[in-house]
Amino acid sequence: MIAWQEAICPVCGGKFKYQKGGFRPMTCTKCVKIKEERMDTFWCCFVEGTGGFNKRHETEDDAKAEAERLARQPQNRGKCVYILQPIYFCQAEYVPVRFYRLKDIYEYL
Numbered sequence: 001m002i003a004w005q006e007a008i009c010p011v012c013g014g015k016f017k018y019q020k021g022g023f024r025p026m027t028c029t030k031c032v033k034i035k036e037e038r039m040d041t042f043w044c045c046f047v048e049g050t051g052g053f054n055k056r057h058e059t060e061d062d063a064k065a066e067a068e069r070l071a072r073q074p075q076n077r078g079k080c081v082y083i084l085q086p087i088y089f090c091q092a093e094y095v096p097v098r099f100y101r102l103k104d105i106y107e108y109l
Ligand SMILES: [Zn+2]
Pocket: 009, 010, 011, 012, 013, 014, 027, 028, 029, 030, 031, 032
């Protein structure tokens, strides 16, 4: 029979269980999964003075090759080409949509 111990996840505050006497995970499995997904980083090239990025590069070498290509283009001569890596992400929470029956509101008024 396996004995379980409970711990509080420092990220989400949720309770999680781990095997007593065994390896104690730092966070709950849900937060570990989110961390793994978000740590799966990427790179983007940014040419100084231009509007933005277009491509997500999965490796640093890919990004460097693209940065070099961009730097060599005549319109980019003398401009810095930056290779950027994400630090933060944000996400708007799901906003629920509710239906109100007009009849109910009229009756309330
Ligand atoms: Zn958690």
